[in-house]
Amino acid sequence: MTQPEIPQTPVGGGGNGSSSGDGASSIAALRRISRRREETQEQCELCGIGLSDDHEHLYDVEKRQLACACPTCAVLSEVRAGRTTYRRVPRRYLALRDFRMSDEQWDSLAIPVNMAFLTTGSDGGLHCHYPSPAGATESLLTLEGWEELVAQNPVLSTLEPDVEALLVSRVGERHEDVEGQPTEHEYFLVPIDACFELVGLIRVHWRGFSGGGQAWERIGDFFAGLRARAVPEEQT
Numbered sequence: 001m002t003q004p005e006i007p008q009t010p011v012g013g014g015g016n017g018s019s020s021g022d023g024a025s026s027i028a029a030l031r032r033i034s035r036r037r038e039e040t041q042e043q044c045e046l047c048g049i050g051l052s053d054d055h056e057h058l059y060d061v062e063k064r065q066l067a068c069a070c071p072t073c074a075v076l077s078e079v080r081a082g083r084t085t086y087r088r089v090p091r092r093y094l095a096l097r098d099f100r101m102s103d104e105q106w107d108s109l110a111i112p113v114n115m116a117f118l119t120t121g122s123d124g125g126l127h128c129h130y131p132s133p134a135g136a137t138e139s140l141l142t143l144e145g146w147e148e149l150v151a152q153n154p155v156l157s158t159l160e161p162d163v164e165a166l167l168v169s170r171v172g173e174r175h176e177d178v179e180g181q182p183t184e185h186e187y188f189l190v191p192i193d194a195c196f197e198l199v200g201l202i203r204v205h206w207r208g209f210s211g212g213g214q215a216w217e218r219i220g221d222f223f224a225g226l227r228a229r230a231v232p233e234e235q236t
């Protein structure tokens with residue numbers, strides 16, 4: 001799995017749709033793909049052992065990169081906390097259904113798209129990134145703006161620095177909020193690898209100025225997956 005970095009670094013390989021040829025060459029292409037899958041079974045980036053699809057990730061806080069990890073190395077990274085740059089990425093997904101953020105607060109972040117993710121750093125830093133075809137791009141987040149959000153939404157004080165994010169979506173799919181009011185805004189507390197996934201799929205699939213159908217289909221799938229997986233905040 002090719003992990004995008006934050007911020008911009010070119011994504012290696014992948015993503016190019018192969019043009020369909022005659023039957024024989026399609027079969028050859030399928031064979032190539034399945035062979036490539038076998039060859040690229042993911043391995044723990046620390047010890048080299050083979051990994052299942054549902055493996056854990058570690059986040060290197062210096063390189064701002066994810067590493068795929070086996071259960072043993074994931075646990076060891078916690079034992080060695082403070083002596084390694086790796087942090088174990090948590091696995092909690094919360095749907096923040098009564099999250100409060102005004103249009104003014106959103107506008108103050110100066111995000112040119114309708115998605116953003118906010119993180120706190122173990123160095124005390126605050127970061128707001130948005131996905132773009134060039135990768136994750138950083139935007140403005142002031143301490144004042146952050147403190148205001150935390151005061152309105154105490155759940156943010158539980159964000160684990162570096163490895164958890166507030167993911168804001170204003171992509172415009174209408175649904176009902178906690179009081180049954182229609183809204184186009186959604187808020188999730190997610191592990192940082194989910195943000196990397198969103199950044200990666202936009203980088204690979206975005207076409208032209210508005211993204212194109214394929215990109216928006218993937219974005220829709222991504223948020224549908226989040227909705228299915230996330231637990232309502234009040235249930236935790």
Ligand SMILES: [Zn+2]
Pocket residue numbers: 044045046047048049069070071072073074
């Ligand atoms: Zn390992």
Ligand SMILES: [Zn+2]
Pocket residue numbers: 001042055056057067068069
């Ligand atoms: Zn992985």
